[in-house]
Amino acid sequence: MKTPNPIEHIDYWQKNEETMNRIALESLQRERLMNTLRRAYEQVPLYRMRCDNAGLKPGNLTIPDDIKRLPFTTSDDLRQHYPYGLLAIPREDVVRVHTSSGTTGKPKAVFFSKNDLDQSATLIARCLIMTGTRKGDTLQNMMTYGLFTGGLVMHYGAEKVGVLVVPAGPGNSDRQIALMRDFETTVFHMTPSYALYLASILQERGIDPRRDLHLKRAYLGAEPYSEETRKKIEQIYGIDVYNSYGLTEMNGPGVAFECQYKNGMHVWEDHFFIEIINPDTGEVLDEGQEGELVLTSLSREAMPLIRYRTRDITKIISGTCDCGRTHRRISRILGRSDDMFVVKGVNIFPQQIEQVLMGIKGVAQNYQIVLDSYDHLTVNVEISIGLFDGNIEHLLQLQSEIADKVRASILVKPKVELHEPGSLPVSEGKAKRVIDNRTL
């Protein structure tokens, strides 16, 4: 595996902003937070009403202590005020909308002013430079273009750096392979589940990405994945994989991103104020404790969001990073609190199962979790084609190895079913890993 050479590679898009000392950074945050609160209070009836009800006036707040008293914003608020209810600028100053559908009913709409777009591209530029991408690179963007932020926001950020962007969008794997050969693609942007799927297609076509392609790195995000999956993808493609985190409500990609040290994702704290809360009580937790990430935008003009509950479970990693950036890191997202399911009274995130599977030799790229009752679960796993060699012993051994290792991790022993590669449903965007057939 290639290891980063920090001395040669460290570079910044905005060195002052990325490395400013904590005192200066926190004072900038305070200034931007006050500005955001004032604008939200003046322009958005929902925020004015909530602040009034809580007896808070933006001008009188002490930061950060009073922040804890501000009410949260939830995805339901966005749905209820769809489409324009949370807009803080005149409608004619809005130049772009993105939406996020989630699982229920009405979508959530998020608006951008010209400055918001420029800002989101700047944050992506920071992320790309941070991870070694430069003018001269070719980035194949396999995220969906359209209402989803993953395509366009990355696209404009990469163009800002001067990278050649191939706006491929997801799917049509043979065309993707042709594009990456023709244009000598060096950087990928895609979901981890599509990266795994594409690996299986490359294998089927007899293409060894390490030998036959020009890839150097990939940015994978939009859904949770484990460290084991990162390692597996790095190994298959012979590249560095960087974790990329974002959500539509906060511009999309570019909220938090790993640097070359790959030890948590730097959150761009001059643009986002972060808190970790206990998802059940709303209480703010100390640095290092695991809980739900809550974000306040500090520079968004069109639609500032205050204390937005992301539902994503993570923790803040304390301490400085050797890359020189002072912006704090968050750990890999454990999962969305919405994705957690309970079997035999145990709380389980799909990613815990994925982590075990991806570390087992013989397990291929795809898996699925099926819930039929509250006391047991089935894990469908694709395995390497070579294992279907007619020797049933090998299959039984692998089956029980998977069941035992999953039990050791989540305390519930699953039923394991083995499948041939390519037989489970695939996804080009966010994967649906859990099929919950329970009706009660």
Ligand code: AMP
């Ligand atoms: P969307 O608004 O459709 O872009 O979805 C945003 C959500 O995708 C986040 O709230 C997370 O739940 C998930 N997500 C995005 N990036 C990552 C990542 N790197 N790791 C885990 N989950 C992610």
Ligand code: ZN
């Ligand atoms: Zn770093």
